Amino acid sequence: MSTFSELGIKEGFVKGLNELNIFNPTEIQQKAIPELLKADNDFVGQAQTGTGKTAAFGLPMLHLVNPKRREVQGLILAPTRELCQQIAKQLFKFTKYSDKIFVEAVYGGAPIADQIKRLERPTHIIVATPGRLIDLMSKGAISLTDVQYVALDEADEMLSMGFKDDIVKILDEIRASRNIWLFSATMPEGIKQIIKKFLRPDALRIQISRNAGVNENITHEFLICNSKDKVQELMHFLSYHKDERGMIFCQTKRAAQTLNKQLQARNLSVDVIEGDMGQRDRDKVMRMFKSEKLDLLIATDIAARGIDVKGLNFVLHYQLPQQAEYYTHRSGRTGRAGEKGASVLFISEKEREKVFELAKTLKFKVKPLN
Template sequence: MSTFSTLGINNGLIKGLSELGIFEPTEIQERAIPELLKLDNDFVGQAQTGTGKTAAFGLPMLQLVNSNSDKVQGLILAPTRELCQQIAKQLFKFTKYSDKVFVESVYGGAPIGDQMKRLERPTQIIVATPGRLIDLLNKKVISLAHVRFVALDEADEMLSMGFKDDMFRILDEIGESRNIWLFSATMPDGIHQIIKKFLKPEALRVQVSRSAGVNENITHEYLICKSSDKTHELLHFLAYHQDQRGMIFCQTKKAAQVLTKKLKAKNLSVDVIEGDMGQRDRDKVMRMFKSGKIDLLVATDIAARGIDVKHLNFVVHYQLPQQIEYYTHRSGRTGRAGEKGSSVLLVTEKEKEKVFELAKTLKFKARPLN
C-alpha cells in the first residue's frame, strides 16, 4: 500500500491530511498524484463520486503552484456552487501546515461584486463554475494568462448542465503551456470532444473500477407501486428507517416542493434544496442538514450536485433520474468513504424496465425491496 509520502506529497500537506484523519490514499489518488506531479502530461481520470478525486488533483495543484507569486496559476472548474465551496474548503484544510496558498471560489447565485472584491487579493487557485468564470472574464476581473494547471471536476455534469460552450471558451483562453486534468464519472461524446481538442494525444488515462469506488458499498433495491401510492410507500420506508438519515430525489422543482410539504405535514425532520432557492436559503438548509438538525433532504438533481454529507444511510429515488448519469451521482451521496449505503427506487410497473436498464448499463445488481 502506498502512502502520500511515497506518492510525492510534501510533509506539510501530509500533516494537514493526518489531522483530517486521511492516512492512506484511495486508488484514484494513488494512480493520479504521481502523474500529476510530473508536469509533463495531461490526465484523464474516470472515477465515481466519493472516491477521493478532490485530493487526487487538489494536492498536486497545491504543491505545484508558487505561493510567492500573486498570479492565478491553478484553475478548478466544477458544475455547481456547492461543489466549488466544498473543494475550496477542503484545499484550505489541506494547507494548514504548508506554505499559504490562497484559494478563492466563484460561482453563480451569489453577488458578483463581493467575489470581484475578494479577487483583488493575491489568489493562486480559483475554483469556479464555468458560467460565473465567463462573467468575470468578460468584466476583465480575472486573467488566465498565468494558469499552468487546470482541473475539470465532474466534467460530464458540466456538459449535461449546458456548460460546453463556456468550457471550450475558458480552455481556449489558457495558454499552451498548461496541464489539463480531467475527472469524470462517465465519458459521453462531449468529453471525448474536449479530450481531442484540448488534451495532448499522449494524455494518461486511468479508470478506477467500480469495485474500488463507492458502489461496492451500496445496495440497490426497487419497490414497485402505483404513482398514487408513492408517498405512502415512502412514508412506510422512512418509518422503518426512522433513526437514519438520507436524501430523496425528485425530477422537478415542483415535485420536490410538493413532496417536502407532505413530509413536513407528517412531522418529519425534512427540508428541500432546489434551483429556485436563493443562495442564502440554500446555505441555511445545507448547514442544518450537515449539522444533523434535519435528517432528510429532498432535492432535485441539479441542486444536489456537489453535496457531500457524511453518514447518509440511504438515497431514495422518488422519481427516476432523467439521465443515466444522474443515477450515479444520486446514489453516490451515500456509501461514501467506506461506509455502507442503500439506494432505493420507487417505480411503477411501467418504469420497472428502466431500473433493469440502469442496472445493466451501470453494472449493479437491483433487487426487490423486501
C-alpha cells in the first residue's frame, strides 16, 4: 500500500487529507495520481461511485495549476449540482495547508448573475454542469482559452442525462494541447465516441474492479414483502430504529413523492429530494437533513448524486436500483469514515434472484433481514 506522499502528493495536501481522516489511497488513487501528475497523456478510468475518484483527479489538478496566474487552468465537468458542490468543497479542504487555489462551482438551478459575479474574481479551477457552463460561455463570463486539464466525472451519467452535445461543444472549445481525464462507471457507445474524438489514441486506461466500491463496513440484507404491505414493513423497520438516521431510495420521482406523503402522514421526520425540485427547495431540505432536523431523506438515484452526510446508520432500498452501480452509490451513503452501516432491500419474491445477481456482480454477501 503506497502513501499519498509516495504517490507524489505534496506535504501541504497530505496534511489537508489527514485532517479529513484520509490516510491511505484507494486503488483508483494509487493508479491514477502518479500518471496524472506527469501531465503528458490523456486518461480513462473506469471506476464505480465511492472509489475515491474526486481525489484521484482533484489532487493532480491542484498540483498542476499555477496559483500565481489568474486564468482558469482546470475544468471539471460533473452531472449534477450536488456533485459539483461536493467536488468543489473537497478541493477547497485539500488546499487548507497549501498555496491558495481558487475553485468555483457553477451549475443550473442557481441564479446565473451571482455565478457571473463570482467568476470575476481570480479562478483557477471551475467545477461545472455542462449546461450551465455552456450558458456562461455564451455570455462571455468564462473563457476556456487557458484550460490545460479537463476532468469528466461520471461521464456515463452526464450522457444519460442528455449532456453529450454540450460536452462535445465544450471540448471543441478547448485547445488541442491539453490533458483530458475521463472517469466513468460504464463505457456505453456514446462514451467510446467521445474518447475516440477527443482523447489521444494512446490514452492510459485503468479499470477498477466493481467490488472496490462496496464498503466492507456495510451489512447487506433483504426483506421480502408484497407491494401492498411495503409501507407497513417499512414502518415496522423504522420503529426498531427510532433513534437512527438514514436514506430511503426510490426509482422514480413519483414513487419518492408518494412515499414521502405516506410517511409524513404517519408523523415521521422525513422529506424528499428529487429532480423536479427547485434549487432553493433542494438546498432547504439538505440543510435540514445535514443539521439533523430530519431523520430520514427519501431520494431518487440522480437527485442523490454527490450527497455526503455524516453519521447515517442505514440506507433502505424501497425500490431496486435500475443499474448495479446505483446500488454502490446508494449503499455508500452509510458506513462512511470507518463507521458501521446497514443496506436493506425491500423486495418482492420475484426480485429475490435479482438481488442475488446484484450481490454476485458487486461481490458482497447478502442475507435475509432478521
